[in-house]
Amino acid sequence: MPASYSLAPRIEGEMAACSGALGCLEALVGSIVALVLWAGLATGLLFAPRTNVRAALEALRVEYEAITAEQDALKAFVSRVEQLSPSGLKSTVEGGGVGVVGATTGQAGGMGEVRTAYRETVMDVPHYERDYGESFPVNIVNEFGDGVGGAVLANDALSPQVKRAVIASAQEGVTSRDRYLDTLDRERDRLEAAGNALDDAATRCEAVDGQRLRRRSFEELQQRYTRLETARDSLTATLDRRQEQIQAGVAFGWQRRDSESVYRYLYQDIDATYPVLADGTRLLERMDAVEHRLTTALTAQA
Template sequence: MGSYTVAKVTFRVQETDPTRAGCSSLRCELSEVLLDPAVVTAVFFVALGCFAAFAYVNEARSCCREERRRVADERDAFAEFADRVAGLSPTDATGHEDAGNGPPSADGAPANAGGAIRMQSGRRVDSGWDRDLERVVGAYRETVTAVPHYEEEYDDTVAESLAEELGYDTAVATVSGKTLSSGLQSALVTRSRQARANRVELIDAIDEELDALDDAEATLSTIDRERRNLLDHLEGVSRAVTFDAAIDVWTRLSQLEERCEDAVESRQDQLRDPPMETDDGPPLYEYLYSSLSETSYPVLAQFSQLADGLRADRRRIESRFVTPE
């Protein structure tokens, strides 16, 4: 995973944009939302069959829940790290050498920014490192880099993670400095708490998306239930009134398809106005659904699939309109 401002993930972003103007019909969604159009065109609904489980929405929900768990683990890890660093007693600047160990200079670079971060597996390879800095690195290793998914998703060294999450200047001062100054301690605590806040914001956005998925599934279930009731009704009428019943069911199925169209437009509005914005990261929905195998827009794909089934039902009913000569 990754949060918008601090994470290190590259996502596969679709070339097509289902939020753009002029792409509101389900026919458009069928051609652009699904990576493999055969997924939709192969769907065939028999008259008495039940609509299959809403696979796209269910898979999307699983992605969101897993991502939420990972983000929550990182939120808690940064909170614990910040608390542990805040509990240390930094060295006063007077009377001690503070090489590369204070807050960044006016241009944002640490005092020893010209040197490399000399650290392997979380241990300094030179001498003169004080115990407080060792405790800082140990705390980071035991919190942030100890989250269950860290190796799978990041697999960075402690130094690399510090630089990515809390800034290169802070990382250099931590792993290449001599002492834990009050300036460095403050930077570590402040930036760790900001990293936590970023993840809290992301969790809120994921929760909003989970609610949206629940709403979408409720709408899908209602439309599909009405569809199946109509088809059951048509199967139960006598042959003498089949033509009139078929006309009525055909019309009401068309209305259900229009409700799918409305749901697609509503979802497109959500895609255009996500609950969380980012300046330099991927949009929320690509971030959440990049790992899906068939589409990065599962809600659109699900309504498109259902609408395709409704059209297939109407085509079969049309055969009842032909009366023998």
């Protein structure tokens, strides 16, 4: 139902129902706000050209904070593992002064401390249950791979070799997240640039629209039409550029991944997998409506 048919009766009802000075004041304020919204919706003044882009930028911000928290957790984990003493072999001297290899020294249960450190750092980030929700065995294998993760799960003693491998795997996790953060930075920059272009095109579109177009001169209507076409060309160029970026894939370091799978993950909680294209399509439809009104006004004067 059009806004002009649904909001106005509600405003009248609220004004009629108020009782008392304070009640009427509250109703008046609420009604004025509703009236402004109703008028804006009816005339198109509240058209938001970058609704999905704005939501996508917020999704990127949340993801960026989560990945940064994971990096900090991995660094804290490395710091704790580095302080652990690995188990090792020692030489003993028995009768006759012959040296033989004896029992292990160091912390025979050191791997338990590794597992505790992992739980208290990597698995303790605020978004863990929301984004992962995995058990310890599943998560550490996913993070470090079958080899290193399996060694942490299967052994009680922390050998020097496993300690080095665990630290190296955690540091690689930090590095890989650096590459991911670079990807998020590039995507944010592209979204902001596209959003600014959408805002500019929408502003120019609104500038050539208006009430009582038939009262404008033929020359002014022609100028408005030309300015609208220029705004459309600029918007089309922005959407074409975004299409090219999507087709090129998303870069992760030296690798490129399918854009659709990446965007479906990043923007799973918003209404559009491709926010720039979604907002751009809505804006093109609005430009079509404005063009129709201008054409109608021009035709009436021809």
